[in-house]
Amino acid sequence: MRIDIAFLPKDVSKLELSNTVCIVLDIFRATTSIVTSIANGCKSIIPVLSIEDAHTLADQIGPILFAGERQSIKIEGFDFGNSPLEFSQDKVQDKTIIMTTTNGTAAIKATEGAHRTLIGSFVNAKAVCLQAKQYEKNILIVCAGTDGLFSLEDTLCAGLLVQLLTGEGERIMTDSARGALLMYNEGKDKLIQIAAESRNGKRLYDIGRMDDVEYCFRTDLLAVVPQYIGGRIILDK
């Protein structure tokens, strides 16, 4: 089994993924929010790239909830922004949500064609790795990044996943997987401090979402693994 990391969705575009399980990470905050929603009983999440696409789709499929942000701020008229703390059981249980976020949606869509696309985060790290290993395929961890630039928090989580995936048995790691593992090992005892100095972490602090930063690092809080299949994100059972 080969373990690789793409630091950005654009690095995925030329890859042949039919024999690969992808794990998508957008720690601040799309994939953390998706995992939390699915854990709280959300039936399905449909990721779309634009606000326009969200409205067009809603017109087709009827009453629905909208989630999404631009520049970390909730889109006007939407039911949810992109804070994982918003997606509580009383609001999402048995619901379908159309979601559009700046980076996370694009990262998920970049993996179309993969054998499987799983949604990862710190909060379901162990669960997503256990699930990914079961497929016995190559694994590509796809970091969403931020506006086309490398994101520290995504890569730190990728390093944790590399550690969990390579725990037993022989695995082939690419240089990017080895690099992220080194990064995680150096940073694992000071994740929140590092995040506070990162570009996205600073932005969340600036808009007063320190609670989100702390939540997004709650490693192994949840045991669910969302899967992106047929254009929807559902629980991977």
Added chain:
Amino acid sequence: MRIDIAFLPKDVSKLELSNTVCIVLDIFRATTSIVTSIANGCKSIIPVLSIEDAHTLADQIGPILFAGERQSIKIEGFDFGNSPLEFSQDKVQDKTIIMTTTNGTAAIKATEGAHRTLIGSFVNAKAVCLQAKQYEKNILIVCAGTDGLFSLEDTLCAGLLVQLLTGEGERIMTDSARGALLMYNEGKDKLIQIAAESRNGKRLYDIGRMDDVEYCFRTDLLAVVPQYIGGRIILDK
């Protein structure tokens, strides 16, 4: 002063660099060889992208030495391959060399338009950082990577440079700079071991160039800083 890292030359293509000092790294082995050549008295090195360009240029400028590799192997008929140990004083003093390497040449050329382009490596790490700081500009460390993929050894060296550049005073670091610094701090006491497991390191071991791997990690062996200016690499005095 802002410190940034591009993990690959293609990440540089859209940047406006006129107010930026670039430090190019191709640890295995182009920039290590260039620094060594200049330290051994080589007058200038002209990087070109193709073997054809090398011959065309030689026809124009007359008797000259050729250096270059493809897939880590010396190009047929060339005077040097890409091992830094080949560029000894008796062979390079006062000479001009036309060089074409798989990744290093492209990385150097990607920085055209920068305020300055300096050639870095572990062997001149401190010297290149001291020189780069003197310009009082933003600094972009450009990793050559390997065939368009992230290289661990280049990024580890980039992390060392970030540490040296941020030693004193307030600096703004991007996420990629912070990430490489974490990587270097975790790896610094086992660089050769990590390199032996990296893609390029394995290749050098496979072709019996363990001596190159060890040489390329001899941090601060040399005090020279080559500069790429007007299409040539010369000593930056």
